[in-house]
Amino acid sequence: MKIDYPVLPSYGDNPTEEEKERTIASHYGHQNRAGFFPVGMHNTWHGGIHIEDFGTNVSAISDGRIIAYRIPEKYLHEKDNKDIKYSNGFILIQHHYKTPKGVSLRFYSLYMHLQPKAEMIKNKGKSIPDLYAKYTTKVKTNTIAKGTNARRYTPKVKDKYLSDGRTEEYKFIPRGGVLTEEKDVPEDHWTKTAKGYKGVYKVCTYEGTKYCVNKNYLQHKGDTNWIVKHTANEKDKFADSPKGTMLYNTINGTYIGMECAKTALEVEKTKDKNWYKIKGRTQYVMVVNCEPLTKQIKDDVVFNEVQNVDIPITAGQIIGVPSRYESNASKGYTTVHIEVFTDDSGIHEFINNIQDNDRTSYEVAKEQLLQVGKPCNFLKADTKVKIYQIKDDYTQIGFEDVFCEAVNGTDIGHEGSIKVYVKGRKTTKTTYSIKDGKFEEINAKMNNILPNKDVLLYWVGKPSSTVRKVGYGTAQSGKKYWVKTSEVIGEVGNWVTLSQDISVVYEQQPTADTADSKAKKPQRLEKKPLQKIVPIQNGGL
Numbered sequence: 001m002k003i004d005y006p007v008l009p010s011y012g013d014n015p016t017e018e019e020k021e022r023t024i025a026s027h028y029g030h031q032n033r034a035g036f037f038p039v040g041m042h043n044t045w046h047g048g049i050h051i052e053d054f055g056t057n058v059s060a061i062s063d064g065r066i067i068a069y070r071i072p073e074k075y076l077h078e079k080d081n082k083d084i085k086y087s088n089g090f091i092l093i094q095h096h097y098k099t100p101k102g103v104s105l106r107f108y109s110l111y112m113h114l115q116p117k118a119e120m121i122k123n124k125g126k127s128i129p130d131l132y133a134k135y136t137t138k139v140k141t142n143t144i145a146k147g148t149n150a151r152r153y154t155p156k157v158k159d160k161y162l163s164d165g166r167t168e169e170y171k172f173i174p175r176g177g178v179l180t181e182e183k184d185v186p187e188d189h190w191t192k193t194a195k196g197y198k199g200v201y202k203v204c205t206y207e208g209t210k211y212c213v214n215k216n217y218l219q220h221k222g223d224t225n226w227i228v229k230h231t232a233n234e235k236d237k238f239a240d241s242p243k244g245t246m247l248y249n250t251i252n253g254t255y256i257g258m259e260c261a262k263t264a265l266e267v268e269k270t271k272d273k274n275w276y277k278i279k280g281r282t283q284y285v286m287v288v289n290c291e292p293l294t295k296q297i298k299d300d301v302v303f304n305e306v307q308n309v310d311i312p313i314t315a316g317q318i319i320g321v322p323s324r325y326e327s328n329a330s331k332g333y334t335t336v337h338i339e340v341f342t343d344d345s346g347i348h349e350f351i352n353n354i355q356d357n358d359r360t361s362y363e364v365a366k367e368q369l370l371q372v373g374k375p376c377n378f379l380k381a382d383t384k385v386k387i388y389q390i391k392d393d394y395t396q397i398g399f400e401d402v403f404c405e406a407v408n409g410t411d412i413g414h415e416g417s418i419k420v421y422v423k424g425r426k427t428t429k430t431t432y433s434i435k436d437g438k439f440e441e442i443n444a445k446m447n448n449i450l451p452n453k454d455v456l457l458y459w460v461g462k463p464s465s466t467v468r469k470v471g472y473g474t475a476q477s478g479k480k481y482w483v484k485t486s487e488v489i490g491e492v493g494n495w496v497t498l499s500q501d502i503s504v505v506y507e508q509q510p511t512a513d514t515a516d517s518k519a520k521k522p523q524r525l526e527k528k529p530l531q532k533i534v535p536i537q538n539g540g541l
Contacts, residue, residue: 001097002315003062006111006338007051014424014478016507034330035337048110048339057129057318058336061109064095066311066319071132072116073303075324084331087323089114093313103353106344112337114320117303125295129318131311134298137276139263141245141289147174147228147258150211153203155186171211173228174258176247179204179213181224202226245289249282251275256283265290372506378476379483379502384449387490388480394510395488398480401473403460404445408468411438412457420458424477429458432470446472447495481505 009023034041035050051058069092075085090112098104120128150173173179182203185191191201191212201212204226218226247257251272259265265285267276275284313319322336344350379385389396401423406412412432419426434442439453450472457470483502490496 001063001095004059004315006058006061006336007056008059008316034333035335037339047341048112048337050335050337051322052333052335056321057127058111058114058320058322058338059316059318060093060313061338061340062093062095062097062315064093064109064313066091066131066309066313067094068092068306068308070306071114071301071303074116074118081328084326084328085324086326087113087116087119089116089320089323091319093319103346103350105342105346105350107340107342110337110339110341111319113323113325113335115323117297119323120321121297125297127321128295128297129320131313131317131319132298132301134266134279134296135268135276135293136264136266136296137290137293139245139259139261139265139285139289140291141243141261147172147177148214148217149173150204150206150213151201153182153210153212155189171206171209172260173206173211173213174244174247174260175228176257177206177228178221179206179211179218179226179228181226182210183224245285247278247283247285249284251284253284259285267293372508372510373504374506376481376503376505379481379498379505381498381500383498384447384495385488385498386495387488387492389509390485390492391509393485394482394506395485396480396482396509397488399474399476399478401471401477402446402449403469403471404442405463405467405469406432406438406442406445406457407466408432409466411435411442412468412470415456418456420456421473421475421477422458422471423473424475424479427458431456431458432468433457449495481507482509 005024009020015023033050033052035046035048035052037046037049040046069090071089072087075087078084078086090110091114093109093111095107095109096104097107115127125133150171152171182205185203187193189203190197191203192198200214200216202215202218203210204213204218205211213226213228215226217228219229221227244258244260244263247259248254249256251270252275265276266279267285267290268279270277270284274287276287276290277284320336322334324333325335325337326333385397386400387395387397408414411434413435415431415433417428418431419428420431421427422429433456434453439450442457443450455472457472459468460471461469463469483505487500487502488496488498
């Protein structure tokens with residue numbers, strides 16, 4: 001099960017773990033004005049915490065299912081003061097956690113005072129979560145439409161048939177459009193008798209309406225079905241054909257149809273920023289051919305009433321935005337109230353970890369300092385690290401980008417602009433592959449830290465017309481850790497290969513004040529009856 005913070009703080013560039021912890025503490029500690037656990041500002045029980053004034057997105061704390069929600073259309077007002085606003089919007093999520101040994105726990109997370117509809121739709125719907133949002137756009141391209149114009153069919157032989165052979169009404173049918181041929185056509189109809197048109201036109205149904213279509217623009221699709229295959233042009237008297245955008249069966253796929261300019265489309269974003277998927281269809285359009293997206297609330301969202309639902313959600317998925325929760329003493333106060341609770345009867349067995357026998361919490365002696373070391377699962381035996389400092393019992397190791405010079409075309413070959421790790425961050429750079437038979441030589445120049453011959457090296461400089469300075473980095477580049485000196489052997493400034501797994505690292509050099517503490521095995525917790533869960537009233541806590 002994935003766990004995440006309900007609000008992700010902004011840490012700045014390349015923060016250390018300690019900087020992250022300080023930032024998180026400032027967001028989730030007792031520095032807020034009113035709502036903290038277990039007793040709030042008014043000296044009353046308060047079952048959760050408030051996250052205040054951030055004007056940012058609130059996310060689900062864990063994988064689960066939304067089982068209830070309420071979205072008010074607008075702010076509510078206190079009865080005795082109409083100037084005081086608050087929101088009773090909420091989302092309730094049910095979660096199921098299971099330990100590695102299969103011990104399960106059902107719990108819930110509640111997010112209260114989320115923005116009402118009136119607040120979300122401001123600024124072009126910028127704060128509407130994707131959870132209940134729809135994206136619409138309009139076709140804006142000037143591409144000439146691919147398809148054909150079809151004359152509107154009428155069973156009357158002479159009505160609406162002009163001297164130039166055109167009907168007064170016609171419809172553009174895009175290339176890829178599927179038509180069904182009509183067999184019940186009068187024998188004296190102009191499609192069967194008119195000079196120059198007899199045998200040229202077929203009467204077909206398209207989207208429930210009958211049209212007369214030039215068969216030269218159709219391709220037989222089996223039985224009575226035909227598909228539009230050609231492009232209309234001026235000599236066919238279709239100079240006023242509409243313009244639009246092409247439809248594809250997948251991203252960078254095959255052309256299957258067309259949408260006319262100004263057509264409104266509901267779309268979904270895709271992993272490729274250059275493409276939209278049309279909602280409810282296996283059809284794709286290019287972003288460049290569409291107007292900027294408009295974000296709106298979906299049509300099936302119900303307002304002002306509690307709705308019982310069953311909607312899957314993942315940790316980190318945005319569910320709302322903090323809203324007004326004012327009082328006479330705190331005008332303009334903005335917050336989201338978050339709490340976690342359970343009704344699982346096995347809570348005490350779960351806390352005591354009776355079945356797993358694999359404790360993750362311990363009691364320690366009074367005033368005994370805890371170790372600041374952090375668990376580590378990436379410093380495995382045979383990992384290459386660089387030694388930066390050695391100070392008594394602790395050594396500082398880490399990772400950095402490595403560089404060398406190589407002959408372009410002989411040692412390395414140009415591969416184009418590709419995203420690679422540069423100083424720990426994915427960056428688009430000009431890259432080079434290693435030529436066959438040159439890996440050992442290049443790897444030796446780079447302290448033998450290259451994992452294999454298929455890695456890409458990035459451009460750093462051009463010492464001469466044929467020589468390139470290239471680099472190689474990983475996601476760990478730039479990170480440094482203190483470990484016990486006994487766990488790594490080597491000299492300062494050298495790259496070395498770890499001979500054993502390292503399970504604990506330190507952000508700062510450990511001192512006597514951060515020595516390991518000796519944990520005492522705790523006693524079993526006493527079983528106590530569960531407290532009654534009090535229903536939440538409109539307006540929040």
